[in-house]
Amino acid sequence: MAAKNSGAAAVPAAVSTPPKQARGTRGNSETLERLRANIGPLSTTMLRELENTLPWYRRLSADERSSLGLVAQNGVAAFVSWYEHPSSPSWVLSDVFGTAPTELTRSISLQRALQLIRTVVQVVEDRVPELAGAAGQVDLREAVLRYSREVAFAAADVYARAAENRGAWDTRLEALAVDGILRGENPDALQSRMSALGWTSHSRFTIMIGPAPAEANATYLATLRRAAGRFAADVMVGIQGDKLILVLGNVADPETAYVRLSELFAEGSVVYGPLAATLTDATASAQSAFAGMAAVRGWTTAPRPVSADDLWPERVIAGDDSARRALLANIYHPLVAASNGLLETLNSYLQLGHSLEAAARDLFVHSNTVRYRLRRVCDVTGWDPLVPREAFVLQTALVVGRLAAPPKQGPDRPAARG
Structure with a gap:
């Protein structure tokens, strides 16, 4: 199911014929001729099966159904080429999914992609008696099974790589969003950036600042997000130098949440800003939290965590x-x-x-x-x-x-x- 960028949905790339020296030609010429002659009918049957067996496919827009139909048709054509010249999974990956896995993964989930593959393979398998003579049916069925295995593994690889790319991009976008809150960027632009991360809260923002661990790796950040997700509807994490910044939206039980989340920071003082009603207020809250971090050492018995408002005297003396x-x-x-x-x-x-x-x-x-x-x-x-x-x-x-x-x-x- 090759794809190339075409707006929201995936569009198939041209099917390339793998080099013959890969493993040589398989199957008899009669079966190959029948397969080539039936690419059109197989594609028509496959599209009809998609409509009949996959409810989510029927709910797609006309453009999305058309694009995914072309992807599935390309899978049929790719099987014919693969049957003639069996090759490695890397060839399946490039020839079936093309060069735009990101667009494909945005169109359908991995589960639906596998349902699509299953339908394509089932259509070919059901037509084996028409596509091969008695002597070639066993060989063709075996080829269908092997092809489905190769494509399924290729699909999993595509989605895994897309997930890694999305994770890296989301991390960069999250860092930009946190930095935008601290610097007081335009609220509309900032809200758009946060919406791209799946942020849904529009009020009750809280910013916590404390020391970051020496090695804030992906596992640690995932644990922190998971823990924060138990107390807040939305979570963003940012690291600036030796400071760990936690942005929370719609905290259900602030007193409990702040104490529990402070345990995930490194050793040292943890300060949280006042509850903010808007993104603009969230910037002021973050600035208060940073001012509190700079002055908290003036209160030697300060609790952990401590509110930035509880540090008003120390902050005034520090010039805030x-x-x-x-x-x-x-x-x-x-x-x-x-x-x-x-x-x-x-x-x-x-x-x-x-x-x-x-x-x-x-x-x-x-x-x-x-x-x-x-x-x-x-x-x-x-x-x-x-x-x-x-x-x-x-x-x-x-x-x-x-x-x-x-x-x-x-x-x-x-x-x-x-």
């Missing part, structure tokens, strides 16, 4: 402006808007050694009032000032907020001129 903006947007500004003394109470509590009583005396209120306001701080920001690490995040947010606010003008200090 996105972390500064996040502290303002998520902590400082909400506290200012909440009023009711939350900002003042939090500041007193943090400045006076995390003491409820000292803060109450400083604010001239009861300690229960301080406790209530601190609970309100937790409700407004999501960070609990009674937990030491979270108190550090809140204190960093207060510092960032004060630095972001315009300086107050003293009574004897003239206002700056614009």
Whole structure:
């Protein structure tokens, strides 16, 4: 079934006659003449059998049926040439499948290709009494069986090579897609590239970054994809230098997934970015994760994995402006808007050694009032000032907020001129 590029389907290549010196001529001249004379009728019968016995063939478009019909007809013609000059599987591979196995494998699966071969062989085998005399029927049947074996092995070889080529191409395309997310490429072009990889998620993107193993071979990457596939609808893997990047889509149980997947990274810190609603947000999430990786060593007891948002203080100290903006947007500004003394109470509590009583005396209120306001701080920001690490995040947010606010003008200090 030779094929050459013709859009979506495979088109047969011209049948070439193998050199006669391969193994000499087999079969008697009478059988050969009958075979040559019946190529047309055999092809017609074969096409009718394809329609009658293969439901998937009937569901193909007219162009695809025509192209695959030509492929099957070429298989009949190739058998006649092979019967006259038996040759090696390499000849079967080039003469039946031609030079475009990729197009053939895109048209039909390996299972359907073998069904197609079986139909072609069955048609020839059923017509053996008409194609050979009594003395040549056994020889012709044996030739049909041997030919079917050669073609079946050739088909398996074609699909195996096509799978290897697709795997190599998919790996390159996957690396480009991951790099496009990190660099913030055009979302439409990036979505098209990801769709070519079979990516279906349009929201809930997560990026995990950690140390890559010394030898991230194909077996390791396959294991990583398989494990990630248990928790996410879509998975992409990228390796940049000593960093392993995992892009997940639609994670079902994030907390469990991050912990389990972090075990597949090499030894060291693993950081995951915030959940992203769109591809554009996924770029920001990836940048946060990379900033977190650069600053995570500042938190010596950081969990593995750790959220990039949990590293806001370290990221601010390291000069990450996105972390500064996040502290303002998520902590400082909400506290200012909440009023009711939350900002003042939090500041007193943090400045006076995390003491409820000292803060109450400083604010001239009861300690229960301080406790209530601190609970309100937790409700407004999501960070609990009674937990030491979270108190550090809140204190960093207060510092960032004060630095972001315009300086107050003293009574004897003239206002700056614009």
